[in-house]
Amino acid sequence: MITLTGFGKDYGDFTAVENLDLHIAAGETFGFIGPNGAGKSTTIRFLATLLRASRGQGEVAGCDVMADPVGVRQSVGYMPDNFGVYDGMRVWEFLDFFAVAYRIGRKDRKQIISNVLELLDLTHKRDDFVNGLSRGMKQRLCLAKTLVHDPPVLILDEPASGLDPRARVEVKALLKELRKMGKTILISSHILTELADCCTSIGIIERGQLLMSGPIESVYRQIRRNRLVDIQFLKNEEAGLSILRSSPHLRSLEMKPGGVIVELETGDEGLADLMEQLIREGVRMRSFNDRDPTLEDVFMTVTKGIVN
Numbered sequence: 001m002i003t004l005t006g007f008g009k010d011y012g013d014f015t016a017v018e019n020l021d022l023h024i025a026a027g028e029t030f031g032f033i034g035p036n037g038a039g040k041s042t043t044i045r046f047l048a049t050l051l052r053a054s055r056g057q058g059e060v061a062g063c064d065v066m067a068d069p070v071g072v073r074q075s076v077g078y079m080p081d082n083f084g085v086y087d088g089m090r091v092w093e094f095l096d097f098f099a100v101a102y103r104i105g106r107k108d109r110k111q112i113i114s115n116v117l118e119l120l121d122l123t124h125k126r127d128d129f130v131n132g133l134s135r136g137m138k139q140r141l142c143l144a145k146t147l148v149h150d151p152p153v154l155i156l157d158e159p160a161s162g163l164d165p166r167a168r169v170e171v172k173a174l175l176k177e178l179r180k181m182g183k184t185i186l187i188s189s190h191i192l193t194e195l196a197d198c199c200t201s202i203g204i205i206e207r208g209q210l211l212m213s214g215p216i217e218s219v220y221r222q223i224r225r226n227r228l229v230d231i232q233f234l235k236n237e238e239a240g241l242s243i244l245r246s247s248p249h250l251r252s253l254e255m256k257p258g259g260v261i262v263e264l265e266t267g268d269e270g271l272a273d274l275m276e277q278l279i280r281e282g283v284r285m286r287s288f289n290d291r292d293p294t295l296e297d298v299f300m301t302v303t304k305g306i307v308n
């Protein structure tokens with residue numbers, strides 16, 4: 001449903017995105033994850049036909065992004081990261097404005113607006129002025145606006161940023177609802193936990209390069225080949241770190257208060273040997289936990305796989 005082939009974008013001498021290949025199948029909810037400035041919005045704005053590529057091609061719902069931007073816009077509901085709502089309008093007028101822009105006839109508009117308001121739980125705000133809405137409601141209204149022309153593809157740039165925890169949970173529930181309706185969704189975020197339980201696939205981008213992508217389970221599997229061990233030190237932390245750093249099994253090491261998370265490529269025996277060595281050398285540990293990676297671990301390992 002969404003394909004990018006060798007997509008690249010330069011701003012002057014600066015390459016914001018480099019040679020990006022991506023394929024998102026129909027019905028997927030794809031989480032596009034990356035730190036600030038990674039190139040998420042640049043990629044998204046290209047797919048939404050708002051920015052020209054320096055290299056490469058894109059296709060959305062069978063339409064070429066550069067050759068047929070109108071076709072793409074008809075198939076896409078796009079929510080930008082810096083959305084604007086027109087303050088002087090009432091909620092229903094705001095949606096009606098976009099429905100007219102999508103050339104939806106007067107007869108159908110009323111019903112569509114009432115359906116969309118109901119889906120977004122905004123029916124009771126129908127006649128309120130947009131500027132009287134809370135931030136969370138404005139964000140929901142923006143999401144409502146992306147749905148008026150019933151597009152098969154939704155491209156949402158950080159739709160939950162700045163929302164309180166309850167509103168974020170509501171956005172996640174809504175994403176699941178939209179997936180059930182058969183929509184293909186690309187959603188970007190740098191809040192990892194936000195995407196962990198509502199995406200079917202993810203892509204991790206850093207400094208304009210896609211570091212990893214695929215079905216969420218396969219991304220977890222790739223990372224699970226290695227063990228993640230969370231160690232909390234009680235005494236002799238320096239000696240402990242030096243043993244870990246010289247271990248041939250070490251793949252990455254991330255410091256945290258009072259301890260460290262290490263990624264080790266080894267089995268149970270190797271893990272037991274390492275534990276024994278730490279104890280033998282006088283390192284006292286409060287805990288030594290081998291655990292399943294979270295999406296956050298995947299992200300940290302992939303974007304910062306640094307062995308100090």
Ligand SMILES: Nc1ncnc2c1ncn2[C@@H]1O[C@H](COP(=O)(O)OP(=O)(O)OP(=O)(O)O)[C@@H](O)[C@H]1O
Pocket residue numbers: 011014016034035036037038039040041042043081190
């Ligand atoms: N119009 C522009 N002119 C020059 N540089 C730009 C422009 N737009 C983006 N950039 C740069 O390109 C890089 C990628 O920016 P982009 O907005 O795509 O990142 P992002 O992953 O969406 O970040 P964020 O999470 O902060 O929104 C950044 O270094 C940014 O400063």
